[in-house]
Every structure is written in C-alpha cells, then in structure tokens.
Amino acid sequence: MAIGDVFEAAKDRDGLPCAALEKMMGIARLTDAERDAALAQMPNWTVRADGLAIERKLQFGGFGEAFAFMTRIAIEAEKTDHHPEWFNVYNRVDITLTTHDAGGLSGRDIQLARYIDAVAA
Numbered sequence: 611m612a613i614g615d616v617f618e619a620a621k622d623r624d625g626l627p628c629a630a631l632e633k634m635m636g637i638a639r640l641t642d643a644e645r646d647a648a649l650a651q652m653p654n655w656t657v658r659a660d661g662l663a664i665e666r667k668l669q670f671g672g673f674g675e676a677f678a679f680m681t682r683i684a685i686e687a688e689k690t691d692h693h694p695e696w697f698n699v700y701n702r703v704d705i706t707l708t709t710h711d712a713g714g715l716s717g718r719d720i721q722l723a724r725y726i727d728a729v730a731a
C-alpha cells in the first residue's frame with residue numbers, strides 16, 4: 611500500500627483527516643479540492659479573498675440572542691480547542707474561521723462551520 615493510501619484510509623467519513631493522523635502529521639491544510647468539496651455543502655460560507663479562511667455573517671433578533679449563540683459556539687470551541695475569529699455589534703455576528711496552526715483552512719474549520727450552521731438553523 612502506498613503512503614498516500616494510508617492517509618486516505620485515515621480520513622473520517624466526511625473525508626476530513628482523523629484525529630490520529632493530525633497528531634502524527636500536525637494539522638493539515640485542506641487542498642483546494644477538499645475545501646471546494648466541503649463548501650459545496652455549506653452555501654452560507656464564502657472563501658476569503660486570500661483563500662486562507664471562510665466567512666459567514668449572521669443576524670439575530672437582538673443582542674441577547676446573538677450572545678446566546680456566541681456562548682454556545684464558545685463552549686464548543688473550548689471543547690474542541692478550535693476558536694473562531696468574530697466580530698459582534700448588537701444583533702450581528704461576523705465569523706471568520708481559519709486554522710492558525712496550519713496557516714490556512716483545515717478540517718477543523720469545516721467541522722466548526724458545520725456546528726455553527728446547526729446552531730444557527
């Protein structure tokens with residue numbers, strides 16, 4: 611078996627690198643094809659102009675709702691040790707996801723984006 615096949619086999623059912631693989635290799639940047647395949651399922655997210663992050667803007671009924679949402683995301687971020695960059699004014703939350711440890715987008719950003727979509731739905 612070629613080494614590339616081993617990496618393929620270590621991906622989870624969403625095609626993202628599994629935790630064991632990340633532990634061995636460091637956090638892998640997504641290829642453009644992996645990024646585009648993931649984003650095809652996530653219409654609320656756009657790729658930042660430099661290609662290194664994804665962005666979504668949300669609006670809520672007021673500050674309380676926005677902050678309650680942020681609290682849920684913050685708890686998940688702490689659990690998974692992966693944190694959003696975000697900007698909040700009153701009922702608006704603008705989110706940028708990128709992986710500092712990878713210098714760009716990784717599977718962790720996709721996982722957090724999916725969580726955010728589920729909470730916002």
Ligand code: H2B
Pocket residue numbers: 691692693694708709710711712
């Ligand atoms: N969040 C994000 N978005 N990217 C990271 O690379 C990252 C993080 N790294 N949260 C984590 C924390 C790292 O700094 C700690 C030491 O595990």
